[in-house]
Amino acid sequence: MNTSELNSFIVILIYGSLVLLSLLKLANPLKVNRKANFWFGIFLFLWSTFWLDEVLFLITGVVVEFHSLFFVRCIQFFTPIVFYLSVLFFTNPSFTFKIRDVRFLLLPAAFLLCLILVKLGYESPFEYLSVILILIQALFYTGLSYITIRKHQRKIQQFSSNTEGINLNWLEYIILVLLIVNIIYVIYNLFYDPKSLNFFINTVFLLVIYWVGYYSLKQREIYPLEEKQREELISINEDSDSEEIKRKLISDEELVKIKTSLERLMEIQKPYLDSELNLIRLAEMLSVSTHHLSYVINTGFGKNFFQYVNEFRVEYAQKLLKESNSKLSILGIAYESGFNSKTSFNTTFKKVTGQTPSEFKK
Known part of the structure; x- marks a missing residue:
């Protein structure tokens, strides 16, 4: 031919x-x-x-x-x-x-x-x-x-x-x-x-x-199928621009209160270990609106939701990697820490720590 x-x-x-x-x-x-x-x-x-x-x-x-x-x-x-x-x-x-x-x-x-x-x-x-x-x-x-x-x-x-x-x-x-x-x-x-x-x-x-x-x-569904939740998340996206973050959604006292509750929840219940965790689920656990929770994470911690949750996951993964008696592989630790793939685990881990999981373990 x-x-x-x-x-x-x-x-x-x-x-x-x-x-x-x-x-x-x-x-x-x-x-x-x-x-x-x-x-x-x-x-x-x-x-x-x-x-x-x-x-x-x-x-x-x-x-x-x-x-x-x-x-x-x-x-x-x-x-x-x-x-x-x-x-x-x-x-x-x-x-x-x-x-x-x-x-x-x-x-x-x-x-x-x-x-x-x-x-x-x-x-x-x-x-x-x-x-x-x-x-x-x-x-x-x-x-x-x-x-x-x-x-x-x-x-x-x-x-x-x-x-x-x-x-x-x-x-x-x-x-x-x-x-x-x-x-x-x-x-x-x-x-x-x-x-x-x-x-x-x-x-x-x-x-x-x-x-x-x-x-x-x-390609899976990007936004929730339930219309109310979808509209809520899309409107949060619009509110998340830098100029909008500066606008106060809640008082400073309310911000501190939600921030304290969020820190306690993350420490005790460890919701970040759920790989499907999203803003809606976390807001429901705290009994606050998604808008307010997004505002607290953006303003109170100076991070977006993705950064905030994944830093907890990386910290948890570091503890598992340090355990000398752990029988888990790198991939096993990734899943155990709330990541849903080795690629996302490696990328996020290096971004947070400056090292790959393998380099950190050594």
Whole structure:
């Protein structure tokens, strides 16, 4: 099998994988992150259309410039927007469209106008402008999606003690890989024959698609399913910005009282040993509101919930590591201390102590 045949095979795999994955995300058999998975499924389907030209050529043997069709070019232009919408719903399932969100349609409207003018015969300036709009839109929404995920990763530390399964790292890595691949492709287009790069680009895209499939299908629910709890946590995220923390939610006396009760609870009952501990559970144990508890941890201890809980876990793990008669492995100590994976244990332990668990034990 030569390179051309292998590339054709990879193209078929790419298109088939994207369509199948799109249907799986739209069907969403596990019923998790429903709105996010709906938009992500639409994104995958739109993404698959970029290879339809090549697939039709392989089937018919005739060059069909599918992407040049007016309707297809219009819907393909929405691909970065739809990806961004899926990111919005992953990071905030309560997101609702408002009048100001009409701004999402400004670039598509300008692109549509360019296509109409090209169709009317004004090809020279507007064909070039449409290409520029495609690049601007792709870069803008890719950057916006990346920033949204980074904010999400900071926000979830306000209410979750284990963020590994809900931090959307896989989406962040996909954005970075696609951005790098596209930059390489554009540079190659300018200086070399782009066709010679097709095999490499398609191979990378196929690997990225399998990566997407694996992590998107195992992505669990990020926020609680119960609407009241979900709204409460999302509103705490909004209140946790630096300016908001400075605003007093409770009196100093009440802050000291809750802080003392929290310290006693952590010392006696050791709730941090529960790997699924979150702000809601801890607030229920103290019989205080999640807003007040979050404020006490942020203001009274100068930490977020994630940092506060995991420092207790690291301290407990240190005691177990010091015990010479302990038969527990490093992984066993991680689970015993409330961590849910060796990776998160090693990362958090080193961040707190400056050493890995193995180095500390030695």
